Amino acid sequence: MKDLQQILKNITQLTNNIETNYPELYHFLDENPMTLPATANPQLDINVFSQYLDDLKLLLKRHLKSHKGKLE
Numbered sequence: 001m002k003d004l005q006q007i008l009k010n011i012t013q014l015t016n017n018i019e020t021n022y023p024e025l026y027h028f029l030d031e032n033p034m035t036l037p038a039t040a041n042p043q044l045d046i047n048v049f050s051q052y053l054d055d056l057k058l059l060l061k062r063h064l065k066s067h068k069g070k071l072e
Contacts, residue, residue: 003046004046004049007046007049007050007053008049010053011049011052011053011056014053014056014057014060015029015056017060018056018059018060022060022063025059025060025063028059029056029059
């Protein structure tokens with residue numbers, strides 16, 4: 001299993017890719033690097049970040065599939 005540092009690095013790279021190359025999709029992420037968690041002590045562990053990375057990948061995959069003809 002990947003360690004947390006690698007997962008965070010992958011999240012950052014994928015988010016930057018989406019922001020740069022797919023700004024129309026980045027808009028739907030509804031995230032801001034300055035946003036703080038709403039709870040006082042959020043339970044953020046490797047599983048949460050791993051799931052988030054998987055969700056980002058799936059979001060991009062679905063976007064590319066649904067816009068396949070439109071992007072060319």
